[in-house]
Amino acid sequence: MILTNTTNYFSQFIAYFSDTIGWGMGGQILAYVLIAIVYLIFFALAGLYLVYLERRVAAFFQLRLGPNRVGPWGLMQTIADALKLLSKEIFGTDRKDKLLYHTAYYLVIVAALISLSVIPFSNGIAAYDINIGVFFISAVSSVGILGLLIGGWGSNNKYGVLGGMRSGLQMISYELSSGLAILTIVLMAGSLQLSEIIHQQQAGWFLWRGHIPALIAFVIFVIAGTAESNRTPFDLPEGEAELGAGYHTEYSGMGFAWFFLAEFINMFIISAVGVTLFLGGWLAPFGITDGLGMPWLWGFIWFFIKVGLMIFLLMWFRWTFPRLRIDQLLTLEWKYLLPIGLVNIILMAVLVYYHLVF
């Protein structure tokens, strides 16, 4: 069954809502706001449950039980933590640069949330399905780096500055590699639109169809994605043994919570983009659930299963690997990943030109 890329449930909803309510432009704007609120609530909860998942997975790796007291199986633990952080005073140094200090976490969280808007969660479910979706994600997620940088700088703490500088260094470097890995797939698909890229994968995931170049691109993407989400083995910006807490040393209460939430939402985005580009997005593997009706629900289920597996992979990295040193981090990027990525993209171009991909 070939699904067409015409329905978008969100645009249908907006049209239906504004028609029903009949305020013209105002109805449309209200619909947008409603969608945004749904997204916010969903991803605040998703971020919290990713934290819960992380703690359970960590416990699983570390011979522990993890949170299991608050609510059934400890499911309310992170909600309780969030409530605690909400009620806490935001306490910082006197000499912080107030504007930068308080702008930083909004930049980080807003950049993370905006990136979410283009990701298709199921067939026709993407809030903002534009034809340059891939480009949009790379562009918007770069704004988050700025947040880390000015957060580290604005808190007027040497550990913070070191952490901020490290994060800038690291994320700008690794963005090149992840960008190249993404471009490799874009070359194959011939489109920058995420939903279009998924639709093209109905004949087979790009990870398999792209021969070796896609496989290499996937490995590079996972490495660079781990680095971009500041997780071990690339957690230098907040390497706790070295820098205390790095760029968010001076943050407390919700200031800290936004950074923390953004880290987990970024992890989700990295996984979601990886799944969309390489693993067929919301498509069922071999189309096994295509005939069962309710395609949008199955899309959701498959998407979140794949993203969950990808997130588990990232968590597995985190609880297994030691941290890299700053020079090794840059060596890995500039001497290995970037040249390999460049050669890889040329290889892919040759394959695509001679129609050698499946």
Next chain:
Amino acid sequence: MEQVIYNSADLKSQEYFINMGPQHPAAHGVLRLILTMDGEMVKNIEPDLGYIHRSIEKQCEHEGYKQIIHLTDRLDYLSSHMNNEAVALAIEQAMQIEVPERVKVIRTIMGELTRIASHLLWWGVMGMDVGALTTFMYAFRDREMINDIMEETCGARLTMSYSTPGGVMFDLHPNFVNRVKEFIPHLRSVIPKYDELLTGNIIFQKRMKNVGFLSAQDAISLGASGPVARGSGVSCDRRIIEPYSALSKVDFKEILYQEGDNLARYNVRMKEMYESLHIIEQLIDNIPDDGIQAKTKALIKLPKGEFLQRVETARGDFGVYIVSDGKKNPYRVKFRSPGFSNLNTLMEIGKNQLLGDLIAISATMDFVIPDIDR
């Protein structure tokens, strides 16, 4: 306004200070390092001690000899049994007490168990310092077995105070031999897993190899001892140079690595755990049965003179130097703690290293701050 004209020769990055500690996640205690940094590069290290100074040496002058032993638990708390043993041996040497063979064997077994426990804890925090957080839990799982064994016999898990002048405080618990025999194969089976998790990891190898080089010459001149010196190829094991307790009856190797880098110090400790198991294995089956306490007077008074006893703790050469004027209290007690001298080497080899490397180096030094700062 004075106009400042820069030319390119004047342009240099600005050095700045960082206070690492006294509260810092990588310092295993309240060690404060005043770092002069140039970007990520550590230009100078100045340790500032005194945050956990308890005047233990001075306190010793006011306590009787039996009480001193309890104070030594609080020096290097991870080698507490060896510290106790050192003081007990010094007193016995001064009083010329001949302790029963059983006591000697028990002390040696306990000492080696403590050494393994200490190295396990070190391995756990070593991993944490280089960013691998899982090692800590694995190490603590296995260290817990030793703590349980200690608890059964000594009544305490960390600060045992098990040795007394002329013997040990209690006899071995009936379970002791069996539990130690269970523990030995268990640890032998888990250390290869440790290697899989951390030692063999490519990132870990890259972090450790050729980092923090300490030459044998420097190790000697800076007074390094224990695994730090042995990682540089300096033979300094007190257990071999002057065997005490039952160590003369057992056969074991001194682990020496010539490289002098982080990995060498790491490997020395990993291999030492096997050697300690080997020592315990030789003693555990035939513990003599001739009492746990030699006859001593109720009030111990050392004869006039100076007495020195050195033992090998998990961190190196621990010395107890007692000056007695014949009264019931010592006139002066001096502890030679291995950590203090090992901290000297950090100041040398930590210079011109990246911040991340400094953490890794100090992790392989295995500091226990109450031992450095008495």
